[in-house]
Each structure stands twice: as structure tokens, then as C-alpha cells.
Amino acid sequence: MDMGGHDMGxxxxxxxxxxxxxxxxxxxxxxxxxxxxxxxxxFTMWPGTRGGMYALALIFVFALALILxxxxxxxxxxxxxxxxxxxxxxxxxxxxxVHAVRVGVAYLLMLALMSFNGGVFLVAVAGHAAGFLxxxxxxxGGPAQLEEGRKDDPVCx
Numbered sequence: 001m002d003m004g005g006h007d008m009g010x011x012x013x014x015x016x017x018x019x020x021x022x023x024x025x026x027x028x029x030x031x032x033x034x035x036x037x038x039x040x041x042x043f044t045m046w047p048g049t050r051g052g053m054y055a056l057a058l059i060f061v062f063a064l065a066l067i068l069x070x071x072x073x074x075x076x077x078x079x080x081x082x083x084x085x086x087x088x089x090x091x092x093x094x095x096x097x098v099h100a101v102r103v104g105v106a107y108l109l110m111l112a113l114m115s116f117n118g119g120v121f122l123v124a125v126a127g128h129a130a131g132f133l134x135x136x137x138x139x140x141g142g143p144a145q146l147e148e149g150r151k152d153d154p155v156c157x
Contacts, residue, residue: 031116039117042108054119057112061120062127064109069131071102076135 037054039047041061047053070076076098084091112120133139 035118037119039115039120041112041115041117041120058119058123061109061112062123062130064105064112065124065127066131066134068102068105068109069128070135071098071105073131073135 037047037051038049039054041047041057047057077095080091080094080098084094109124113124
């Protein structure tokens with residue numbers, strides 16, 4: 001459709017265009033959860049239709065969720081406090097940098113979830129659960145030990 005000389009993206013090829021313009025491949029983005037390895041996660045055509053790249057994408061999303069839990073844990077905060085106790089300005093800058101990275105990772109994870117792939121959703125939840133178990137639950141020397149104020153904390157630094 002031509003509106004005042006501007007092409008509004010009609011589906012029909014322009015007059016005089018060859019067969020190549022008529023065969024232009026249209027991409028479809030899912031707006032509901034779907035199952036399958038043929039998807040796009042974060043980047044155009046990645047992982048595509050390759051099973052190995054889909055597995056790599058799932059590992060990447062799992063790692064993002066795990067890293068996000070670590071960046072929000074008290075364990076990291078305690079490490080920063082111990083390392084930078086004598087320099088409050090450096091401690092503030094380090095905490096700000098960690099927060100900025102945490103927000104960036106959270107947005108990246110959100111964009112991956114917007115692929116609406118069921119496998120991506122499941123590994124993101126599994127990554128958060130594993131990160132919570134490792135860094136926040138206290139099972140592996142997390143917040144429960146750190147709150148006691150142990151000086152010989154093997155978890156930190």
C-alpha cells in the first residue's frame with residue numbers, strides 16, 4: 001500500500017520485481033510457550049535448527065540464572081566487605097559495579113525468556129534453583145554461616 005509515496009510494508013512484491021522478491025522468507029516469532037529446538041534465543045538465527053547449538057543456548061541460560069543468584073547473594077556482599085573494609089569509596093564503587101552487572105544479567109535473562117521456548121524457561125528456573133541452593137540456602141555454608149561472623153570462613157576469598 002502506498003501512502004503519500006511511503007511504502008508501508010505490503011506483502012506483494014513491487015512492480016517489475018523478479019521471482020526472488022516473491023519468495024522472500026518470512027520469519028515467525030512465537031508469542032506463546034512452545035517446545036522444540038528450532039528457535040531464536042537472544043540473537044537472530046541462534047541457535048537456529050541445530051540441536052547442539054540449542055543445547056549450548058540452554059547451558060548459557062542456566063549459567064546466566066546461576067550467576068544472577070550469585071550476584072545477589074550475601075556471600076558476594078561479605079567478600080566485598082572483607083576485601084574493601086578500609087576503603088569505603090572503593091567498596092561503594094565495587095558494590096555499584098556488581099549491581100550494574102547483576103541488572104545487565106537479569107535483563108539478558110529476561111530477553112532469553114522472551115523467546116517463549118519451554119526448554120529455555122525450564123533451564124532458567126533450574127539455574128535459579130541451583131543458584132539459590134548453592135549461594136543462598138545455607139546448605140553449603142551460605143548465609144547461616146556468614147551471619148554467625150566466623151573469621152575463618154572458607155567460602156569467602
